[in-house]
Amino acid sequence: MTDHAAPAGQDPSSAPHHADLSGLVACPQCDLLNRVPQLADGARARCPRCGTVLLAPRAGAAATIVALAMGALVLMVVAVSFPFLAIDASGLHSEASVIDAALSFAEASGRMAPLSVIVAALIVVLPVTRLVALIYALWPLAAGRRPRAHAAAAFRLAMRLRPWAMAEIFIIGVAVALVKVASLAQVGFGPSFWAFVALVVLVAAKDTILCERSLWRALETAR
Ligand SMILES: [Zn+2]
Structure with a gap:
């Protein structure tokens, strides 16, 4: 209709x-x-x-978004805790996690240290902040209760951070780098890689369902 x-x-x-x-x-x-x-x-x-x-309001949009955001948070914990890539080249074996990847800029040169902070912020801290803010703002709505006192501020924060949460861009960057590395070494994907891929799919599904103006209205009406 x-x-x-x-x-x-x-x-x-x-x-x-x-x-x-x-x-x-x-x-x-x-x-x-x-x-x-x-x-x-x-x-x-x-x-x-x-x-x-x-x-474009949807029935149960808040509940679906909260469920997808919680799933994405669990996947983020897996993505950060387990090895991301394993590389074998001429008898040498090396594994790296996402955190190792971010910290490698600081190890390579002291002047690159700020880059480590930025990479960690863009691929882990900001996406987690967004997910937590969305859950905080929309959970009571999903449960049919009045929104929390700072729900509007949390929802606004989640919307502002949207362009800066770059987990999916990280995955594309990794894919491009792997095409280069694959010809030189044997590359294996760790659990963290697959968790990241699933995370990107969940976040994309959540952002597709999320109609910002409808949710603002729902937050206003429920208050
Ligand atoms: Zn128009």
């Missing part, structure tokens, strides 16, 4: 200075200000000018 949102401003009584602003949604593509009513789960509101989906 697709509902077209009504452009705000057609109705003279909705002039901004005395209007209820809570139902207004600006189109992220064309900036048209739309008045979107409360939608049933599974319905979609589209911008009447350009067709961009404005709201």
Whole structure:
């Protein structure tokens, strides 16, 4: 079912200075200000000018996102604790974890130490912060309770960190590097590698389900 949102401003009584602003949604593509009513789960509101989906609430979205985020957290623990790669070349065997990979910049040269901190932050700390913030903000919603006091701040943090959580970019970088290394040495994948791959799939599934504006509305309504 697709509902077209009504452009705000057609109705003279909705002039901004005395209007209820809570139902207004600006189109992220064309900036048209739309008045979107409360939608049933599974319905979609589209911008009447350009067709961009404005709201797409799903039944049980908060519960699904919390479940996927918790699964991703468990996988992150596995990904950090176990060996990531094992390399065999001319009789020498070497194993490395994700943490070893991040720390290797600091070992190579003192001046590269800040790079270790940045790599560890982008592939472990920020993704974990995002997952914890989402669980904190959405768990009560999933359980049908009132949101916690700092739920809005936690949800905003999770949304702001979205472009900076780069576990999936790390996996692509590893894949590119392995194409080079595979011709020189025997490369084996540790449990951590597969945990990372599964983590990337879970996070992608979570971000697909996550309709930010619908969840903001749900948080507002539940308060
Ligand atoms: Zn639009």
